[in-house]
Amino acid sequence: MKGLAIKSGEVGLPRYLLLLVAAVLLPLLLGVVFSFVAARQEIKQELETTSKAILHQAESISRQAWQMVSYLGRFRGQLCPEVLPELVRLATLSPYFRSLGLIQGQDMYCSSIAGDNRIPFNEIIIQPLPSPFPVLWNTSLRVTRGVKTRPAVMFSEMPSADFGAFAIVDAQYLIDIMSAIGSSQNYLLGIKFGEGYLIEEGHPDRQAFGFISPSHHRESAAHDAISVDVTIPASRMMRLWWQGFITFLPFGLIISFIFVSFVRSWQQRKMSLKDELRKGMLNNEFAVHYQPVYDTVRERCGGAEALLRWNRAGGRSISPDVFITAAESEGLIIPLTLHLFQLLAADVRHWQVPDDFHLGINIAAEHIQHPDFADDIRRLAAQLSPHHVKITLELTERSLISNTSDVMLKLTQLRKEGFLIAIDDFGTGHCSLSYLQTFPLDYLKIDKGFVGTIESAANDTPILDTIISLSKRLKLAMVAEGVSSAEEYQYLKHCGVEYMQGYLYARPMASRQFVYWLQERGEGPMEVAPVYQGRH
The missing domain is CATH 3.20.20.450 (EAL domain)
Structure with missing residues (x-):
């Protein structure tokens, strides 16, 4: 009769009911957890995909802007009347650009919009100029002198104090892209160049749902000093979570049924073995x-x-x-x-x-x-x-x-x-x-x-x-x-x-x-x- 030193403990009705409840609830709880993790993963993927798409378009516009600024450098030493027709032509035929111009000191002396009028450059971009003026500088602007209803992005190259060139890109192109990407999901999207103005699009629900807060992600391109911010409302997370749980629910119910069947079968086997022990003693099977x-x-x-x-x-x-x-x-x-x-x-x-x-x-x-x-x-x-x-x-x-x-x-x-x-x-x-x-x-x-x-x-x-x-x-x-x-x-x-x-x-x-x-x-x-x- 070896093995008598094993710990005893009878499984009574309360414990059996507890096991049944656990068998029903455990798969559903696992479904809640798994669907939450899947929703978080999908939100993360949406954040990264959205931010990279906007950043890719911003980098493409930025490359074209820098190429234009570099091209304008050939007009160094020329008078405005000599280059103005070419500035107007370039600004008209090239996409994205609001204006192109040349700088001397801290003044703009020639542009595709103002012609040969000399205007302080800080009045054009409506913000103070850095001191000293950097050789390469790009920044996002809330407004410009010519257009005070939309933000813009300025790119400038000033290799010397007596000459520089700039290009101003209309931010509407970026706003349209952000609107197309985020409006259907109520995202809040933002983009900033350098230390400039944060250009935003979208008005998401900022309300938190319990422990779930709006999700945020930032993607940056260090070489172009561009940063993109994407904020997804908590309601989007809740929808994905609920959709995932509804998808899992039939499978979870099947698992619950299997678990309940297993617990009932296990309990019946235990009860059966208890009865069989009694019968075995009565029938002289030992x-x-x-x-x-x-x-x-x-x-x-x-x-x-x-x-x-x-x-x-x-x-x-x-x-x-x-x-x-x-x-x-x-x-x-x-x-x-x-x-x-x-x-x-x-x-x-x-x-x-x-x-x-x-x-x-x-x-x-x-x-x-x-x-x-x-x-x-x-x-x-x-x-x-x-x-x-x-x-x-x-x-x-x-x-x-x-x-x-x-x-x-x-x-x-x-x-x-x-x-x-x-x-x-x-x-x-x-x-x-x-x-x-x-x-x-x-x-x-x-x-x-x-x-x-x-x-x-x-x-x-x-x-x-x-x-x-x-x-x-x-x-x-x-x-x-x-x-x-x-x-x-x-x-x-x-x-x-x-x-x-x-x-x-x-x-x-x-x-x-x-x-x-x-x-x-x-x-x-x-x-x-x-x-x-x-x-x-």
Whole structure:
């Protein structure tokens, strides 16, 4: 009956309902999260695509403007009447330009609009001039002298104080592009050249929706000193989020249905397994197998461990790890243990064993804490004692940790009455070493995992050696589990381990087979080839 130390916890109706609610809501919540992430990603892509499209058009206009300004540099040293017709022609035939002109000092002395009238350049662009006047300068303007209803962009090149050229681009071209791109989605778009005026288009809803605020992105072209700002209203994010969720909803409902079906099926299987455990006990589907324990001192079988097995109708067997775990979680471990006691009493009636034959019985932590535990053990002992079978209670480390004082009182009393106490699978749980001195113990069973290191550890088994040394210091007898090779046997015997249990000696067997085995092979030394070379 291995595996009794697994944590119990019955799944009741409230927890089942909670799982059902989670099965319904979890896919929908995931849909909300996924659609939100997808909407955020789409908004991000819209921001980047929109800003790059506007920036690309602005860079194209900027390149043409700089090329025009550079072309006007050929008019250096010429009088305005000589170049004015060409300025007018260029301004008329070239796209985008509001005016072209020439600068001398801080004055415009010739332009396609004002002719040869000398006008301070700051009055043309209606803003102060930088000092000193930069060689290359472009800036966005709120208005110009000639057109006070629309913004513009000015490009100038002034290689010397006595000459320069400029081109003013009408910003309406950029405004039209921004309007075409953003009006359908109510975007707010802005573009700025240098440190100039921010040219904006659009009037978005600036209202936030809960934790969702309008989304903003800026794209810049450092070489042209251009920056584009795009703002998308929160309502656009909400629409995309809702559309994504509606698209996901049918899929989410299908997942919810699958999850609910799974939870219901799982709960039904648990309820079914609980019922099947009860039916299995009523229908005598459980049986006990007995694995002999070899006494290395007396060189004979000194006892056996009782192992519960479940063979379903039709020949299908259920693993002890499965049905014992289910019994614990469903609150049936104590009834299952009492059923084991009944099976033991029925089997032992047909045995003939030596007077000092010990039968190891695994005890669940839940059982040892039950008020009737000691009486249950005494009743079993009364049934077994006429057949010369003594009981060894094999406890897991978890049994000692839970409700320590009550467990200690029970074990102390039972030990006084002649029962032996063993710690099963020592080293695999969370038992404090101090418990080994505190509790009344007789045996320490070394887990097969430590025994298995003998052949694979290249002559180094520090944990196993420590457990053996600790047992000796505490004057506890030792039972090695899982001994399956001659090398393991020889090493453990050399270290002073008194009892061994494993396939090397005998496999677990049903009661009738065990009785026959005991008569044929129970007396006499174990046949093991001498392979041990010595390690200490």
